[in-house]
Amino acid sequence: EADIYQTPRYLVIGTGKKITLECSQTMGHDKMYWYQQDPGMELHLIHYSYGVNSTEKGDLSSESTVSRIRTEHFPLTLESARPSHTSQYLCASSFTGGARGANVLTFGAGSRLTVL
Amino acid sequence: QKEVEQDPGPLSVPEGAIVSLNCTYSNSAFQYFMWYRQYSRKGPELLMYTYSSGNKEDGRFTAQVDKSSKYISLFIRDSQPSDSATYLCAMSGYSSASKIIFGSGTRLSIRP
Numbered sequence: 001e002a003d004i005y006q007t008p009r010y011l012v013i014g015t016g017k018k019i020t021l022e023c024s025q026t027m028g029h030d031k032m033y034w035y036q037q038d039p040g041m042e043l044h045l046i047h048y049s050y051g052v053n054s055t056e057k058g059d060l061s062s063e064s065t066v067s068r069i070r071t072e073h074f075p076l077t078l079e080s081a082r083p084s085h086t087s088q089y090l091c092a093s094s095f096t097g098g099a100r101g102a103n104v105l106t107f108g109a110g111s112r113l114t115v116l
Numbered sequence: 117q118k119e120v121e122q123d124p125g126p127l128s129v130p131e132g133a134i135v136s137l138n139c140t141y142s143n144s145a146f147q148y149f150m151w152y153r154q155y156s157r158k159g160p161e162l163l164m165y166t167y168s169s170g171n172k173e174d175g176r177f178t179a180q181v182d183k184s185s186k187y188i189s190l191f192i193r194d195s196q197p198s199d200s201a202t203y204l205c206a207m208s209g210y211s212s213a214s215k216i217i218f219g220s221g222t223r224l225s226i227r228p
Binding site: 004006040041042043045050059090092096102103104105106107108109110 | 118120122124148150152157158159160161162165167204208212213214215216217218219220221
């Protein structure tokens with residue numbers, strides 16, 4: 001049973017629209033992430049957060065923005081969607097109890113965005 | 117050159133076969149090696165992870181790491197149709213703040 005929830009699961013919108021992809025987790029994890037996944041390609045990190053009011057850009061340049069006002073909530077916003085934003089967006093979270101250790105991610109089911 | 121290389125497949129084997137999935141990497145700083153399974157229309161889920169070199173077994177799944185060759189493997193014994201999924205390898209450094217680098221995934225199909 002998923003402890004990290006993404007909505008909407010599927011979204012088809014027109015160019016220029018503003019969209020927000022929601023992500024919530026109930027595990028009390030401190031770290032949260034947004035990845036972009038295209039068919040046959042590796043996951044690319046686009047945003048991450050190590051805690052409330054902390055957000056960083058990832059390795060893949062993205063025109064999206066994120067916020068982390070509450071520990072459990074990490075929404076991603078596109079102010080003006082374009083066809084190049086068509087992709088699957090995966091939200092993930094993890095808990096790190098110390099400086100060392102595997103950073104094991106729990107993923108949501110994904111939000112598939114299509115921009116016409 | 118990508119830090120992590122993974123054959124995208126698709127790989128199709130008959131039920132009951134032993135499956136070998138592999139990744140190579142170039143960054144010698146990687147210490148944690150993970151395997152995720154992703155079913156269609158779902159997010160990836162962690163199968164298992166290993167630290168440094170060696171083997172780790174969990175039921176029908178065995179993960180192997182050969183740091184000298186920068187090569188990791190996931191073996192699936194007695195493969196089942198329910199194992200049909202995309203398998204992604206992932207790697208990170210020693211620190212919990214290290215970036216996680218994913219392979220592109222291998223699509224596996226188990227024929228009944």
